[in-house]
Amino acid sequence: MIKSHVVFPGAFAAYIETAEKILSEAEPKPGSGIDKLGVETKYYGGGYVSDLESAIYYYFQRGNQLNWGYDISLTDSLRTEDIPKGGYLRERKELNHFYHNYTDRKLFAILNVNERLDESTGGLIYLHTSDGYQEPLDDIFYKKKGSAVIIDVFTKYSISTVKTDNPVRYITASCSGNKFL
Amino acid sequence: MILNNFENVKPIYKIYDGVFTDAECDQILEKQIGSSITLTNQDNEVLTNYIDKSYNFFTYEITELSEEIEFYETRLMNYVLDANARIFGYNIWGVEKPPFLMTFKPGYVYGKHEDLLRYSIEPNDRKFSVFAFINNDDPNIPVAKIHFDQDDQVVEGKKGSIIIFPSFLTYAIESSKISLRQLLHCHIIGPKFR
Numbered sequence: 001m002i003k004s005h006v007v008f009p010g011a012f013a014a015y016i017e018t019a020e021k022i023l024s025e026a027e028p029k030p031g032s033g034i035d036k037l038g039v040e041t042k043y044y045g046g047g048y049v050s051d052l053e054s055a056i057y058y059y060f061q062r063g064n065q066l067n068w069g070y071d072i073s074l075t076d077s078l079r080t081e082d083i084p085k086g087g088y089l090r091e092r093k094e095l096n097h098f099y100h101n102y103t104d105r106k107l108f109a110i111l112n113v114n115e116r117l118d119e120s121t122g123g124l125i126y127l128h129t130s131d132g133y134q135e136p137l138d139d140i141f142y143k144k145k146g147s148a149v150i151i152d153v154f155t156k157y158s159i160s161t162v163k164t165d166n167p168v169r170y171i172t173a174s175c176s177g178n179k180f181l
Numbered sequence: 182m183i184l185n186n187f188e189n190v191k192p193i194y195k196i197y198d199g200v201f202t203d204a205e206c207d208q209i210l211e212k213q214i215g216s217s218i219t220l221t222n223q224d225n226e227v228l229t230n231y232i233d234k235s236y237n238f239f240t241y242e243i244t245e246l247s248e249e250i251e252f253y254e255t256r257l258m259n260y261v262l263d264a265n266a267r268i269f270g271y272n273i274w275g276v277e278k279p280p281f282l283m284t285f286k287p288g289y290v291y292g293k294h295e296d297l298l299r300y301s302i303e304p305n306d307r308k309f310s311v312f313a314f315i316n317n318d319d320p321n322i323p324v325a326k327i328h329f330d331q332d333d334q335v336v337e338g339k340k341g342s343i344i345i346f347p348s349f350l351t352y353a354i355e356s357s358k359i360s361l362r363q364l365l366h367c368h369i370i371g372p373k374f375r
Contacts, residue, residue, distance in 0.1 A: 001299045071375045097347075098331070100189040154299065154349045180374045181272045 013146030123168030
């Protein structure tokens with residue numbers, strides 16, 4: 001690992017409308033819902049939206065080759081997060097290592113489907129590295145709609161409080177492979 | 182039959198009690214060589230709740246141990262192999278460096294951190310963190326508590342016991358505000374996580 005995260009600026013710019021259409025037509029999985037802060041999470045993935053999962057997997061492969069060198073197989077889950085004004089996501093890790101199965105999540109992608117985001121709008125993503133520092137994402141992620149950022153599942157991330165009236169929306173995806181050895 | 186993975190979660194750590202007798206714990210403490218070094222990254226900050234609110238704030242002393250206690254390292258490694266075979270199944274090579282003694286004087290802290298050095302240029306990763314709980318003034322209370330972020334689990338370490346857990350877990354060590362606590366610590370390395 002060389003970098004904490006890899007950004008593909010505007011990677012999904014041409015595909016984002018199609019992606020949104022695919023998701024709007026798909027039935028969210030059980031477990032989808034709204035939390036106390038009004039953050040709405042809808043689960044897809046696992047083959048529900050195969051085209052979109054495949055499109056994201058291409059960038060998982062590229063990011064993985066650049067930075068991690070993990071043994072990865074597929075995009076295993078996909079969800080959307082709609083964060084209203086006043087909403088935020090606390091620090092979290094996407095690690096699912098302790099389940100008794102033969103795969104582990106290894107990489108995690110967040111797609112920016114918003115118009116420009118900055119300090120005034122909130123909804124920014126911060127990484128919390130193992131040495132305890134809060135690190136902002138490369139700014140280019142917010143400047144280009146359709147950008148994708150890839151992090152590993154050992155990295156904690158959080159999303160700052162949204163300050164605008166328009167909800168901030170992210171599409172997230174996990175990539176898994178054989179269990180970490 | 183369908184296996185519900187969300188109800189089948191394996192433990193995040195393995196603890197073994199009674200690995201070292203009281204006499205062996207004393208023997209380990211006698212084998213300290215050289216003077217201890219105090220490691221800290223605090224600038225006279227007073228942390229009121231380091232377990233929850235801070236990352237990676239620490240003050241503790243480390244002391245090397247005489248090579249005469251090499252057999253303790255072998256014993257620790259046997260338990261690591263057992264834990265790895267029963268729960269984790271990682272590729273491991275052995276200890277990174279000989280176990281060393283960590284001393285927490287009253288008020289010393291070790292805030293949230295991970296031992297996995299993900300930016301390391303070494304061709305290996307730390308796979309396991311191992312702690313042996315060696316010393317406290319009162320045998321009826323735990324030597325230290327280890328707080329894990331994962332599921333907010335807290336583990337109490339009794340004198341003579343050891344705990345083994347994956348190095349990528351975020352954890353903090355809660356020692357004591359009134360008495361000295363000592364732990365033996367080492368890392369187990371293996372090929373990079375793939």
